[in-house]
Amino acid sequence: MTQFHLTLNADQLKEELMNSDMSAVAKSSMVLVLNQIMEQERDDYLQAAAYERNGARVDYRNGYYERDYTMSFGKVTLTVPRTRNGEFSPSVFEKYARSEQAFLLAMLEMVVNGVSTRKVTKAVEELCGERVSKSFVSSLTEKLDPVVNEWAQRPLNVNAYRYVYADAMYIKVREDQKVVSKAVYIALGVNDQNKREIIGLQVNHAESKEGWFQFFQSLQARGLASPQLVISDAHEGLKQAIQQAFVGTSWQRCTVHFKRNLFEHIPKKGSEGFRSLVKELLNGSSPARARQLRTEIFDQYEGVKGYEKALEKLDEGFEDAIQFMNEPIAYHDQLRTTNNLEGINSEVRRREQVIRIFPNTQSAFRLIGALLKEHEESLDRGNRTFLKGKPTDL
Structure with a gap:
């Protein structure tokens, strides 16, 4: 996974993003983003994707555990991936905590607002000085749609609505x-x-x-x-x-x-x-x-x-x-x-x-x-x- 290194004034960026009126209603979407990043970090650490067999693998997946994580706009519960040897540690609780989620807030706001992948990728590059693959940004968007669609299409015959x-x-x-x-x-x-x-x-x-x-x-x-x-x-x-x-x-x-x-x-x-x-x-x-x-x-x-x-x-x-x-x-x-x-x-x-x-x-x-x-x-x-x-x- 691409390593992100914030190079601009995080406090200034945070202020600008928060003034954009992005609300805590995006908490559930933020969880999806953070979980996806941790999942990809574990893949990089293991040097193998899920169910992939190769000689370069350094360890094996060992499920997940939940952890509460307090952000600037409130507390969220993340699903943290584990490995068997216990040596893997996602960067979310270190790097992203220090930066006050400025980068993730910017990305999430653009993704949720439906901005094109090209524009998101360009903005991320400007913010972080690093390139992010289009497939990664697209995967974040794709993870939002099923959540909303499942909720919007849920059965209504389990309750009577008078x-x-x-x-x-x-x-x-x-x-x-x-x-x-x-x-x-x-x-x-x-x-x-x-x-x-x-x-x-x-x-x-x-x-x-x-x-x-x-x-x-x-x-x-x-x-x-x-x-x-x-x-x-x-x-x-x-x-x-x-x-x-x-x-x-x-x-x-x-x-x-x-x-x-x-x-x-x-x-x-x-x-x-x-x-x-x-x-x-x-x-x-x-x-x-x-x-x-x-x-x-x-x-x-x-x-x-x-x-x-x-x-x-x-x-x-x-x-x-x-x-x-x-x-x-x-x-x-x-x-x-x-x-x-x-x-x-x-x-x-x-x-x-x-x-x-x-x-x-x-x-x-x-x-x-x-x-x-x-x-x-x-x-x-x-x-x-x-x-x-x-x-x-x-």
């Missing part, structure tokens, strides 16, 4: 020498232990009925059964796809989006009473009370100038906005909006903005998938649950 949140965000991708917008479909499910899982990710050309239907079909192919409730915004294509894909499933329109839509069509002054009634309606606990408040709103504001459009939209979207009230009261706060999924999207967006333009669709899927996979592990840890209370508490 509630599913769906949302889309847009990114920029280079395609055929042009920069185009792509829609990223994300689905979040609540399983039968009341814990959240990110159950779907897909990068598509645009947000449309066909795109959403295809996305839902991919979830069903992995074993997703029709949920009780799908929570989303009111994108027309998404609404139609939910109805077509999930027979017997109710749709909950995000009440935050619904309120914004209503308030866009009322006077800015003197509308406090209308706003208060709408908020009380959408924060209600029963369909009966919501219908009573709806009647009060129409009794007070029907025929009042400036409220015509808002009342029309309230009438059209009312039933879809109160479907959460048919679920256990303890779940209402979590089921009435898409806030928790939008929070995840915002976290992805914060990191995605560092890249700005993905070099290709696969690089976008790789990075967003890695971010989502890592974020999922932080959701509802231990005995914590997303939904509180018993399902029978109506």
Whole structure:
């Protein structure tokens, strides 16, 4: 394996890399990189690849052991290779500890961001004064894809998902020498232990009925059964796809989006009473009370100038906005909006903005998938649950 000798100011490089907003969500990918480097170092030490027979071999493999390793952005657990004579020692715990992982952070950031092998190789040469083979850099990239793909394609028939949140965000991708917008479909499910899982990710050309239907079909192919409730915004294509894909499933329109839509069509002054009634309606606990408040709103504001459009939209979207009230009261706060999924999207967006333009669709899927996979592990840890209370508490 090529020996790396950092020749530049490590502190300065570290500062520049950390300011690039590379997050600890890359920890799992960093583990892959470090493990790969140690594996190649053992091959070099033994002077033989795995299962290779030759007279130059100096020792034999003897499995692995796990070791915690504290880096500047947190602790990771590495799988350290061993040899029979015990004389092999990987350089990770010496050289890379002293350099604060500056080189590996630079390489990993470029690899995860989907930068071409040629550019990565050139950057590494500039940083270290050494050449790294294209095959080595490619092998790091190839190790990231199976991890993300396995997570994104895992079976969904081992859990029942009663509630599913769906949302889309847009990114920029280079395609055929042009920069185009792509829609990223994300689905979040609540399983039968009341814990959240990110159950779907897909990068598509645009947000449309066909795109959403295809996305839902991919979830069903992995074993997703029709949920009780799908929570989303009111994108027309998404609404139609939910109805077509999930027979017997109710749709909950995000009440935050619904309120914004209503308030866009009322006077800015003197509308406090209308706003208060709408908020009380959408924060209600029963369909009966919501219908009573709806009647009060129409009794007070029907025929009042400036409220015509808002009342029309309230009438059209009312039933879809109160479907959460048919679920256990303890779940209402979590089921009435898409806030928790939008929070995840915002976290992805914060990191995605560092890249700005993905070099290709696969690089976008790789990075967003890695971010989502890592974020999922932080959701509802231990005995914590997303939904509180018993399902029978109506």
